[in-house]
Amino acid sequence: MSNVIHSCVMDALGIPKDKRAHRFIALAKEDFMMPEGRTEAYTSIEISMIEGRTSETKKKLIRLLFDRIQEQVGISHMDLEICIYESPACNWGFRGMHGDEIQLNYEINV
Incomplete structure (x- = not known):
C-alpha cells in the first residue's frame, strides 16, 4: 500500500x-465503524x-489513489475513502x- x-x-x-x-494505523474491527455496504477491506x-x-x-491525486489501489492492492473504489487536509506552510x-x-x-504550487 505504501508503494x-x-x-x-x-x-x-x-x-x-x-x-x-x-503512518498506518490498524484498528480492531469493533473500533472501526464504517458505512453500510462496505467490506472488511474498507x-x-x-x-x-x-x-x-x-x-x-x-x-x-485522488483519482490516481482510487485507481491504483484498486488495480494493485485490490481494494475497490467503494471501500476506499480519501481526505486531504491542508494547512499554511507557517503551521x-x-x-x-x-x-x-x-x-x-x-514545488508546492502545482
Missing part, C-alpha cells in the same frame, strides 16, 4: 522518491500537506525550521 500511495503522490504532486512519510486515507496545490492537482515545522522558511527540493 502505491507514494507512486501517486510522486506522479500527482511531484514529490521526490526519497520524501516518504507514511480503508480510510488521510493526507496532510502544505496548502498550495490546485484543485485539479488534488483531484488528480508546519520540520527539520528544525518553520515550513514557510525552509527551502524544499520540490
Whole structure:
C-alpha cells in the first residue's frame, strides 16, 4: 500500500522518491465503524500537506489513489475513502525550521 500511495503522490504532486512519510494505523474491527455496504477491506486515507496545490492537482491525486489501489492492492473504489487536509506552510515545522522558511527540493504550487 505504501508503494502505491507514494507512486501517486510522486506522479500527482511531484514529490521526490526519497520524501516518504507514511503512518498506518490498524484498528480492531469493533473500533472501526464504517458505512453500510462496505467490506472488511474498507480503508480510510488521510493526507496532510502544505496548502498550495490546485484543485485539479488534488483531484488528480485522488483519482490516481482510487485507481491504483484498486488495480494493485485490490481494494475497490467503494471501500476506499480519501481526505486531504491542508494547512499554511507557517503551521508546519520540520527539520528544525518553520515550513514557510525552509527551502524544499520540490514545488508546492502545482
